Amino acid sequence: MKGLTLERRAAAGVREVLAVPVLSVLGGLLLGAIFLRATGHDPVAVYREMVTGTLTTSYGLADTVTTSIPLILAGLAAAVAFRVNLYNIGGEGQIYLGAVAATGATLWVGDTAPAVVQLPVLLVAGAAGGAAWIAVPALLRAWFGTNETITTLMLNLVALYLVQYLILGSHSFWRDPDSPTFPKGKPLPDAARLATFGTTSVHLGLVVALAAVGVVAFVLRKLRLGLDMKIMGDAPDAARYAGIPVRRTMVVVLLASGALAGLAGAVEVGGRTHQLDPNGTAVGFGYTGIIVAALARLSPVGVVVTAVLLGVLENSKSVLQTMSDQVPLAITTMLEGAILIFAIGGEILVRHRIRRRTAPVTPAAQETAVGETAAVETAAEETAR
Amino acid sequence: MAEVQPLIAAEGIVKTFPGVVANDHVDVEVLPGEIHALLGENGAGKSTLAAVLTGLYRPDAGRVLVDGREVTIRSPRQGLALGIGMVHQHFRLVPRLTVAENVLLGDPDAPRLLRARQVEQRVAELAVRYGLDVHPAARVGDLTVGERQRVEIVKTLYRGARVLLLDEPTAVLTPQEAQALFTTVRAMAAEGKGVVFISHKLSEVQAVSDRVTVMRDGRVIGRVPTAGTDRHELARMMVGREVDLSPRRAAAPPGDVVLALDGVSAGAAGGRGRLEQLSLSVRRGEIVGVAGVSGNGQRALAEVVAGLRTPDAGTVRIAGTDTTGRGPQAARAAGLAYAPEDRNGTGLAPSLSVAENMVLTRTTDRLVRMGRARAAARAAIEAYQIKAPGPDAPTRSLSGGNVQKVLLARELATSPDVLVVCSPTWGLDVGAVEFVRGRLDRLRAEGAGVLLISEDLDEVRALSDRICVLHSGRIVLETAGEGADVAQLGLAMMGDRA
Numbered sequence: 073m074k075g076l077t078l079e080r081r082a083a084a085g086v087r088e089v090l091a092v093p094v095l096s097v098l099g100g101l102l103l104g105a106i107f108l109r110a111t112g113h114d115p116v117a118v119y120r121e122m123v124t125g126t127l128t129t130s131y132g133l134a135d136t137v138t139t140s141i142p143l144i145l146a147g148l149a150a151a152v153a154f155r156v157n158l159y160n161i162g163g164e165g166q167i168y169l170g171a172v173a174a175t176g177a178t179l180w181v182g183d184t185a186p187a188v189v190q191l192p193v194l195l196v197a198g199a200a201g202g203a204a205w206i207a208v209p210a211l212l213r214a215w216f217g218t219n220e221t222i223t224t225l226m227l228n229l230v231a232l233y234l235v236q237y238l239i240l241g242s243h244s245f246w247r248d249p250d251s252p253t254f255p256k257g258k259p260l261p262d263a264a265r266l267a268t269f270g271t272t273s274v275h276l277g278l279v280v281a282l283a284a285v286g287v288v289a290f291v292l293r294k295l296r297l298g299l300d301m302k303i304m305g306d307a308p309d310a311a312r313y314a315g316i317p318v319r320r321t322m323v324v325v326l327l328a329s330g331a332l333a334g335l336a337g338a339v340e341v342g343g344r345t346h347q348l349d350p351n352g353t354a355v356g357f358g359y360t361g362i363i364v365a366a367l368a369r370l371s372p373v374g375v376v377v378t379a380v381l382l383g384v385l386e387n388s389k390s391v392l393q394t395m396s397d398q399v400p401l402a403i404t405t406m407l408e409g410a411i412l413i414f415a416i417g418g419e420i421l422v423r424h425r426i427r428r429r430t431a432p433v434t435p436a437a438q439e440t441a442v443g444e445t446a447a448v449e450t451a452a453e454e455t456a457r
Numbered sequence: 458m459a460e461v462q463p464l465i466a467a468e469g470i471v472k473t474f475p476g477v478v479a480n481d482h483v484d485v486e487v488l489p490g491e492i493h494a495l496l497g498e499n500g501a502g503k504s505t506l507a508a509v510l511t512g513l514y515r516p517d518a519g520r521v522l523v524d525g526r527e528v529t530i531r532s533p534r535q536g537l538a539l540g541i542g543m544v545h546q547h548f549r550l551v552p553r554l555t556v557a558e559n560v561l562l563g564d565p566d567a568p569r570l571l572r573a574r575q576v577e578q579r580v581a582e583l584a585v586r587y588g589l590d591v592h593p594a595a596r597v598g599d600l601t602v603g604e605r606q607r608v609e610i611v612k613t614l615y616r617g618a619r620v621l622l623l624d625e626p627t628a629v630l631t632p633q634e635a636q637a638l639f640t641t642v643r644a645m646a647a648e649g650k651g652v653v654f655i656s657h658k659l660s661e662v663q664a665v666s667d668r669v670t671v672m673r674d675g676r677v678i679g680r681v682p683t684a685g686t687d688r689h690e691l692a693r694m695m696v697g698r699e700v701d702l703s704p705r706r707a708a709a710p711p712g713d714v715v716l717a718l719d720g721v722s723a724g725a726a727g728g729r730g731r732l733e734q735l736s737l738s739v740r741r742g743e744i745v746g747v748a749g750v751s752g753n754g755q756r757a758l759a760e761v762v763a764g765l766r767t768p769d770a771g772t773v774r775i776a777g778t779d780t781t782g783r784g785p786q787a788a789r790a791a792g793l794a795y796a797p798e799d800r801n802g803t804g805l806a807p808s809l810s811v812a813e814n815m816v817l818t819r820t821t822d823r824l825v826r827m828g829r830a831r832a833a834a835r836a837a838i839e840a841y842q843i844k845a846p847g848p849d850a851p852t853r854s855l856s857g858g859n860v861q862k863v864l865l866a867r868e869l870a871t872s873p874d875v876l877v878v879c880s881p882t883w884g885l886d887v888g889a890v891e892f893v894r895g896r897l898d899r900l901r902a903e904g905a906g907v908l909l910i911s912e913d914l915d916e917v918r919a920l921s922d923r924i925c926v927l928h929s930g931r932i933v934l935e936t937a938g939e940g941a942d943v944a945q946l947g948l949a950m951m952g953d954r955a
Contacts, residue, residue, distance in 0.1 A: 293825075294824055294825060295823065295824060295825065296819075296820065296822045296823055296824060296825055298825065299813060299816070299825045300820065302806070302808075302809060302813070303806045303809065303817060306806040306807065306808040306809060307802050307803070307805075307806040307807060307808075309799065309802055309803040310802065310803055310804070310805060310806040310817065311806075312765060312785075312803075313763075313765065313785065313795075313797065313803045313804065313818075314785065314817045314818045314820055315764075315784055315785035315786040315789070315818065315820050316820050317820075
């Protein structure tokens, strides 16, 4: 009757915390290597190409950083909500609506307004658009307990079709009237465009994203709202007991999450596409943001690192297209998926340890064993200090 | 007694877990017809020894003898085959099945084709023989906790157990049920069976056992015949120092009413745990104990006072302020402190540090001042002698007694006018029980009113100046704490109006 059991760890150390993202990436790469080998490619060569193409050339590196800008914001959006066990899967839709609102507002303000007016308009409208898109799911969740995972996910499709309708299906305010044959978005006023660094594609959105990381980190560490979020995420009964306004906090957190995603949409149109593009606006970034957040273990600073990592994967698609033998582009999507699965599975190992059991274990015996180990670990930590 | 062959004997048992010696050369023996109490605090090694005797754990050293022959017990099933059965604190029963079906469940010798009637008949026979009041055809899900425990005992007897180990069997029982259990245990002993009675409660060890083995820190501290033992002496052996668990009452007459419930009804209409037109008051300098079997409205009572539940009718006044349904912050602002039964999960957030938990309820702050929170945590660790690595340790890493100390330290830091406290010493070591009781007594002396809600009658009787018995959401008996009649309280807990 030998077997393995999971035991809760008293506390996870730095090593465990770092091990999961690193091992998840390695695990994903290994899985990808098996796939590449099976389809007749040399995994080492493909991976080398992906890394050199996205990180070692100045052009590739700039593109990687540019891609990671919306990923940082989308990752933050997911991390903020997930910390409170609110699963906003609607980052994708909120990014679209952020883009719709940002383009709409800056176009409405017009060409004459200066950048000092247009840039705040771009960002505030983007955030507001994203927040508005999650408002209904947020209120439904807080007051009726409606599953936010499903409502936010469903609204992604609505958002996608809305954007396509605005550009492809109608002569809306967003559509460029000067291009009747090839439907595309009206170009953004120059003043609403985010400046780029030198000749690279990296734009001011990077500053916006890093500032957002700073704000989120500050709120989580220093404000009572951050502690309330921590309590709600850990023990909902304790939140109720303490008298935390649970519903209000849920709505605030979800609106903030939506606003961060909306901001991602705004910096994409302001910094990269310069129009509401039904095909090119951050396609899939909302979902990739979830991977970014999970891999960063919902840490706002960690999001910056994992966003760059996922930026590499996203950008290696174009790198792979230039390779001589036809490497399937699906490999990058596969890697992302595999890494996410490993990251989620690895979470269990951060919080628990595997123990070989030597006797048929009954629940009560397990309880005492866990208690004993917890005590031992605490003692060990004590000596370590 | 020396010439009598022990039913089971353990010699020099050593069992270690990483970093902990749970059993350090432990000897114990159970004679036929003997009720042998195993007395000790949490973590003293009682449960580990029981697990070794029943085959759950294999000892690192030492041997187990059954009827004088050395045996290796590889599993609880093999233990049962040797005649050693155990009734655990947490029952292993399937609620949807009947008593007879549960008895049969897991019996390796059970016929493939179940003859329900035969089993029911045998179960009924056993029940009569040992005074175990259970109906074999009843569904376990419909039974009370006491009845379920009887099913567990029948289960082991049905399989022919000659030695029965009972792990903290009275923890969940009413006094009447405990008395019935003692009768059963004595009936088994009278037939020559051996009983190991594991407990940390001195009173019941004295009431039921023939011999006591006292354990502390994995070692046997002493073994004495129960007759003629001094309770004080047993407590000292168990804890390793002098402990004072004598009842404490208010030294001065109580003052003004500081908590008043008037005609409070709350909870799902007609549902279990509802309050029905309940009126109750607590005065300054007074501890009012609320006794009762769980599920009779205790939770609703605590939550209505704490502002976590809005009553359907009636009012709650805390130190003169009407706080009815105005939320936990209003209740706290009026002078309430509340230590719920679920300490780590409701009273505290288990993943958060001691420091963060010290400011858990300061929800109106804008900023979190971690420096101050840590200072408060350090002060609490010092004042309450909390065993914690430091202010940044998550409370889930602390033991039960230390968790309760963190919770009380926070709740009492505000010098409350009213404290509502639920099962404050449940699951705690004797040392921690003494500490918590002392702290509640001090709060009373300082002029606060305390509402002590507990299923443990000993706990209620040890501190209360007045005792109210709650049944089906009503107070069915109110009596002075001093000299309260246990039998009368027990009957009231079962719903008999005195």
